[in-house]
Amino acid sequence: MTAGLKLPPGYNFLQSLWRTYKQVKNPIGTIEESMERFHGTYSVNLGRLNLIATQDPAFIDYVLKVNHKNYYKSKILTQQLGQFLGNGLLTSNGEYWLKQRRLIQPGFHHERIHALFSIIKKTVDDFLKDFPTGPKVDVYPLMNKLAFEIVINTLFNVKIPQEKRDELGSFISETQDFVIRDVRQPYKSWWFKLSGEVDKNLKRAAGARQIIREIIQQRKQSTEKFNDLLDMLLDARYEDIGEPMEEDQVIDEILILVIAGHETTANALSFALYLLANHPHELEKLKSATAGLSLDATVRNEQLSAVINETMRLYPPAWISDRVALQDDHFKGFRIPKDTIMVLFYYGLHRDAQYFDDPADFKPGRFLKKNSDKDKPKAFYPFGSGPRLCIGNNFAMAEMAIFLEEFVSNFTVKATGLKPGVKPLVTLRPDKVFLGVDKL
Ligand code: HEM
Numbered sequence: 001m002t003a004g005l006k007l008p009p010g011y012n013f014l015q016s017l018w019r020t021y022k023q024v025k026n027p028i029g030t031i032e033e034s035m036e037r038f039h040g041t042y043s044v045n046l047g048r049l050n051l052i053a054t055q056d057p058a059f060i061d062y063v064l065k066v067n068h069k070n071y072y073k074s075k076i077l078t079q080q081l082g083q084f085l086g087n088g089l090l091t092s093n094g095e096y097w098l099k100q101r102r103l104i105q106p107g108f109h110h111e112r113i114h115a116l117f118s119i120i121k122k123t124v125d126d127f128l129k130d131f132p133t134g135p136k137v138d139v140y141p142l143m144n145k146l147a148f149e150i151v152i153n154t155l156f157n158v159k160i161p162q163e164k165r166d167e168l169g170s171f172i173s174e175t176q177d178f179v180i181r182d183v184r185q186p187y188k189s190w191w192f193k194l195s196g197e198v199d200k201n202l203k204r205a206a207g208a209r210q211i212i213r214e215i216i217q218q219r220k221q222s223t224e225k226f227n228d229l230l231d232m233l234l235d236a237r238y239e240d241i242g243e244p245m246e247e248d249q250v251i252d253e254i255l256i257l258v259i260a261g262h263e264t265t266a267n268a269l270s271f272a273l274y275l276l277a278n279h280p281h282e283l284e285k286l287k288s289a290t291a292g293l294s295l296d297a298t299v300r301n302e303q304l305s306a307v308i309n310e311t312m313r314l315y316p317p318a319w320i321s322d323r324v325a326l327q328d329d330h331f332k333g334f335r336i337p338k339d340t341i342m343v344l345f346y347y348g349l350h351r352d353a354q355y356f357d358d359p360a361d362f363k364p365g366r367f368l369k370k371n372s373d374k375d376k377p378k379a380f381y382p383f384g385s386g387p388r389l390c391i392g393n394n395f396a397m398a399e400m401a402i403f404l405e406e407f408v409s410n411f412t413v414k415a416t417g418l419k420p421g422v423k424p425l426v427t428l429r430p431d432k433v434f435l436g437v438d439k440l
Pocket residue numbers: 073089090101151256257260261262264265268316317318321322381382383384385387388389390391392393395396
């Protein structure tokens with residue numbers, strides 16, 4: 001079927017080695033350069049490892065949706081994360097993933113997450129009580145703390161002692177940092193094992209699992225309903241056997257939800273505040289569009305969604321993703337050999353002038369229904385696409401809307417002239433988002 005077809009144009013072995021070296025130092029710039037040179041799709045030849053990188057929305061759609069059965073998540077992240085987090089939605093593939101997705105998906109439907117809005121609101125209100133003000137406040141650590149509090153409170157709608165929260169929090173951030181180092185420096189993996197770093201993280205993981213196990217056991221003894229994500233996970237039954245998950249499976253899924261739902265949201269909110277501070281007319285527009293809204297109206301508010309979407313267009317928290325071809329395949333006349341790693345470069349697509357006018361500009365209005373350009377292909381993938389679309393997308397949009405509404409009605413942010421650093425790690429993490437913050 002693929003005989004006679006060629007790989008997309010790209011780099012030979014030596015060039016690929018050089019590009020990979022450059023990419024470790026400057027991932028986004030190096031990929032952007034190649035995308036421009038090869039018009040949006042190129043191949044990389046690293047001997048036994050072959051990659052095709054693309055920012056063509058049709059190609060991305062093909063991999064994630066049209067022929068998704070031929071593309072699994074690669075081992076690069078799933079295995080590294082999986083050894084600490086266990087086998088959950090984000091780290092599994094195939095039959096097991098599908099079984100878990102079917103089980104958990106209903107818990108994230110609109111009506112189920114609606115019950116969580118009041119928990120989110122209370123968390124935001126408590127958080128904003130002590131929000132620091134001043135001419136130069138770094139909002140990233142604050143957004144990180146908030147996103148962590150929201151995910152923990154919606155998972156466990158009970159009081160958890162501060163030291164246990166801190167232990168969970170430090171496990172999550174240390175694991176993330178360790179996995180990033182391991183993925184970026186695979187040649188050091190042997191050293192991480194030998195030096196005891198892997199063991200240290202495994203021990204931490206065991207501690208985190210024990211905290212969650214105790215919460216689950218207490219919950220199982222209670223007859224009360226807490227209407228949180230833990231109730232949802234414990235109440236879910238496999239369709240075929242009518243049985244719930246084993247305790248260890250519940251723990252795996254909880255750790256996955258914390259890791260997947262925490263840093264992504266923190267990044268998006270930090271960039272949103274930065275962009276609003278640097279576009280005061282957009283901040284004003286948002287304030288007047290959201291004044292006095294109820295909780296339900298906040299979550300449905302079009303201006304809030306537009307600001308959040310435009311932020312994630314410019315700074316997609318999931319800036320890149322990958323899949324591995326299970327069998328030979330082809331697309332648009334290009335050959336995709338079995339085992340090829342497909343690199344999906346959302347960051348580049350979101351800034352591609354073919355799909356977005358003035359792509360570097362912050363213009364939330366482009367996401368308002370009245371301005372939608374139906375002739376343009378869908379080129380916006382903040383939550384991925386296809387069957388592995390982010391399960392928490394509605395939850396994430398709701399929590400970000402609830403925070404931003406509450407924030408802009410109580411505080412104002414001003415630009416400091418300092419641009420945040422942008423760190424393309426597993427997620428696109430901002431570094432030092434200094435803003436002037438004043439109470440209204
Ligand atoms: C701004 C916030 C968020 C962004 C940008 C985001 C983005 C994404 C993306 C792009 C994927 C798909 C990855 C891929 O295809 O390789 C994903 C998967 C996932 N996300 Fe999110 N996410 C966010 C928030 C959340 C939240 C709040 C939760 C849960 C509370 C969550 C849970 C998950 C899970 C469990 C998966 C794996 C789903 C599966 O493979 O079946 N995410 N997310």
